[in-house]
Structures are given as C-alpha cells and as structure tokens.
Amino acid sequence: MRFIETMKQDIEERLLKALSLSQKNGEVSFQTLPQFIIEMPKEKGHGDFATNIAMVMAKEARMAPRKIAESILSHLEITGSYIAKTEVAGAGFINFFLNNQWLNDVPKAVHEMGANYGTVEDGLGKKVQVEFVSANPTGLLHMGNARGGAIGDSLANLLKAAGYTVEKEFYINDAGNQIVLLGTSLDIRYCELLGETRDFPEQGYHGEDIKATAKHYLDEFGTDLREKPQAQREAILCDYALKEKLKSIKEVMALYGVEFDVWFSEKTLHESGKVKATLDYLLEKGYAYEKDGSILLKAENSGEVKAPQKESAKGDFVNLEDKDDVLVRANGIPTYFAADIAYHKDKFDRGFDKVINIWGADHHGHVARMKRSVGFFGYNPDNLTVILMQLVKLYRNGELVRMSKRSGQYVTLEDLIAEVGYDAARYFFVMRNPDSAMDFDLDLAKSKTSENPVFYVQYAHARICSILRQAEAKGFALPDFTTVDYSLLQDEHEIELMKKLADLPEEIAEAADSLEPHRLCPYLHDLASSFHSFYNHCRVIDVEEPLRNSRLGLAKATAIAIKNVLKILGVHAPNEM
C-alpha cells in the first residue's frame, strides 16, 4: 500500500488538469512541459506536499512563477481529494495541505500486511545477483569482509523487499598463485611440526591460523605425508586447508546472520573449461592476442600505448586504459582477471538482469575493465554494478587499533562479534555510506547507552512489546487491529507517527532503487523517535476504549514497521531489553 505514491499521483493529475485549463483560457502558454517534481517538504509550514511546476516552466511560459502558480490554483479541483488547502509560496512553490483522513488507513494497512508491510513491487520479475564478501579462503575474515557482509546482505534483503528475485553469492578464490603459496606455507609449517625447518617465503602466509591448520592435519592424519613428494604434500595440505577455511568462513558468516545461496568456486571455472572457452572467444573475436606465449587483452586504446609519461620514484606508470592486460602468463597459467571474465560471463549466462559486486576500494582499478569485458559477450556493461567500499579503521579507547597479521594483533570478524555483539556490528557497518572511509568505534558499539544508535531503535521495539504485555496483563483483550477506528488519533504526535509509517514503502523503494541500504537507518531513527515522542505525550493503556485500542494498534503497527526494517538490516528486534 503506497499511500504517498498514490497521493502524489492524484495531485499530479489534478495539477495537469488545472494547467491545461490555464492554457486553454490563454492565461499560460507553453509548448513543452519541463520535468517537475512533487515532494514532501521538510519544513512543516510548507505543507504535506509541494511542487515546483510553476518555477520550472517560468522560462518556457515567459511568465513570473508566482503568476503561473496562481493561475493553476484558480483552476485546481480539490473536491473528492484529501487536499484541504493550497497556497503559493516562496519563489513560486505550490504547497498542498492535506486533511488527515487518509492517515486512518495507515495503521490498518500495516496490520493487514504485517511482515510484508513496506515491501513494494518495483522489482517484480527481475533477477538480481549480489556477490559479496568473497574473502580469500587463505586467511581469517577481517573488517573489510565485515563491512561487505553487512552491506551486501542488507542490500540483498532490501532488493527482495522491493520485489526483486535475489541471489546471494560468494566467490571462492580457490585457484591461482595464492593457492600455490598457501600450499607452500602449509607444507613448511607441517614440516616444522615434524622437526624440519625451511625458509619461509616473504609472500607466504605467516599467520598463526596457518600453523593451526597444519597442526590440525597432523592431529587428524598423523605423519603420513612425511614420505610423499613435496608437490603432493602441498596439494593435499592445501585441499585440507581450503575445506577447513571455508567451513570456518561459513560458520562465521552464519554467526553474522549471512547465508549465501551460492558458493561459487573459481577452480570449477578452470576445470570445466570455461576459462579456456572465454580465452578462445576473445582471441577469435580479436579482443585479445597472443604474444611470446602469453595472451593479452587489448586495451581500449590498444596500439596507442605510450611510453611512460615521466620517471617517478615508483617507476613506470601507464594509463590503465592504454595498457593491455595479461590474461595468460608466459608460463601458460591464466591470471585471476581471465578467470574473472569467465566468471562474469557465467553470471550473465545464468540470466541475471542485474549483477552487483561489492568490492573493497583497493579493487577499483579493476572495475572499468571488468565492465568492459562484460560487453565483449554482448551483455550491457551497465547491468554490472560494482559498489566500492572504502576502508575500515578500528578505534579502541580513542586510539587506532593497528593490525598486523605477523604480530598476531589482528581483530577478526569473529572477535568483533564477540566484543560488540551481533546487532551493533551489523548496524554500525550498514549505517555508513560505503563511499566514505569508516572509523569503527569499538567502545561506542559496545556501550549500552543512548550513545549507541542501535539501542535507540531496539528500545522502541522492546517498549512497544512491553506495552502490549502490560495491556494483556491488565486483562484488556487485544482487538483485531485491522478493524480498529484510527480516526480517533488526532494528537500531533499520533499524526506524525502515522505519517512516518506511511512513508516506509517509499523509503524502501528509493533505497532499493539507489542500492543504498544505509538510507534506511535515518528513517528507522526518525520512526523510533516519533514513537518515543508519542509515548511520552500520549498514554496508551490508561485511556478508555475505544481510544485505547486505537493507540495500541498504532503502537503495534510501529513495532511491525521497526521489525520489518531491522530485518532488512539483519538486526534483531528484541521483545524486551
């Protein structure tokens, strides 16, 4: 039930009708009507809705905006609508003041739709894939994964709420150089446990978790690898580690409230020949070429590759778009980029209308060429959206928590959940715009006070549940809230709260459209704030029927809305606190 949308449409129709009368009467003349908007002004004194129609057409009509507005209003038919009053204001705005009758249906609609209240149908029939986290299975989950997990999962939930069919996917980087290094690192640790020391490669995985994995293997299978050749030892250990790491990632993600629909292995792309097929296709189409045993992807401006612009301390830099990308190395091993092209082709082959990737900002250089690659296969690059998120810094006691895998000073996602709790972790990460580098204040997230934004919202929900418990304890049977008379709710705080409730479908539609789940947080805060304010001004239980039931219904409707939004964000709505 999209109250706001419906009302906007009604106002728009009436406006256009009035405008055509103005034109007919020769009061206003114009050829084409420019784009105009009908919005809800933030300033209360400016009405419930306002439009800039007179201002945007001033030039075309060669007339003062206020004159146009007056002419339109003189023809505006408001009977049979909720419009109570109109005015011309400011530079030529037309403001609409509504009577509040439409609000009576809002709590009713919330109760009728229940857990579905707020959902819209914009995405009906469209299939979207959100790929996120996709952490390397060579290490532990870090803060970047935490941020990506919160954003990705909430975005997927948001898109579902907007009517899309959504699949959540985790891409497992179980091929490539890093896997070779993982095997080497494991083997060295394994051999160390058997009393044989070898030099550890600089690029290897130095973490304690790798030692632990080697130990686990030893505990489980003993020293059976001792006599095997190194390559075989590495392969077996690597395989073992990947299974263990992946299991752990799944467990921590589940702890974090994230369940993926598909776990997609990079290795399978190589094994199934999809990487090879992709390379053949690119060569055949002339997008790529062979050189000295390697295969390179032609850059946008291939053939115009310039010499390095200038000598700099770091050496030779060439503009990315001018540089050919290596797909297969001279040693015959495909690069990660080659596999990624095959992967993205595969995504679109699976029939997704829209593919969304959530990457760390350090991968931004990869975005343009990835989008371009999608186009090689006849897919529209615009259907691939990459959301880049900036880095996360942790603060504890006002000081930056420095992380280093070597020193073991390393806060994992698991640690974070243990320290600040599941709800705060999810809420804090999704609250921020992915575009901005984020400071995560551990003390704030931990604090169980009003300083902590997640508790403010949860408290509103718990409070409502408490009211309903109290009402029942006092022997008031809760009525069917879909049949209660909400026209009794005339207090300004009640009206404010109902308006906020009515707004939810629009909030979801807009947040989904812009792929910005963080926008739900200010809304949620406003909704909770309107409720707390209502609570402090209007008694619920202590008033007589039928007002009591109306207020109980409004409170319950608020709880439903809060819970629905929190669910999208992956945060619990506690019944008591």
Next chain:
RNA sequence: GCGCCUGUAGCUCAGGUGGAUAGAGCAACGGACUUCUAAUCCGUGUGCCCGGGGUUCGAGUCCCUGCAGGCGCGCCA
C-alpha cells in the same frame, strides 16, 4: 604522472537525485519518573557546507579548477 573515493556543527556522520530558514546523534546546560521500560521525552545554540570560478529563477547537491587526506596503478588476487 594517471584514476577512484572523501572534505558539512567541538566529535561521528545524514543530507530523498537541483528547492524554501542546511539536519541528526554525541558532547554542554536546564527541566520531566508514586503513573504503560528515564536505554526515553521536552527545551537552549552551533556552521566561510575545504578554497576559487561557472551553469540558473535557485547549488551542500551539477560542471571546471585548485588544496588537503585515503586507496590504487603487478605476467598478485
């Protein structure tokens, strides 16, 4: 050198796709609990929206440019 992101109140950040007097939380101060959860509410004030140009009825928002910070620019992923 090139590319992406960021710059808004003392602090942390929003800012609905260009609208009217730029917001919220925290911090500070004053009020509200024998009463449905005071993790709450009510009130008090704070801004060269980084600088400089431009686009137009109108710019925190769009364009150009400069400055500052972060990230990246590999036959790593």
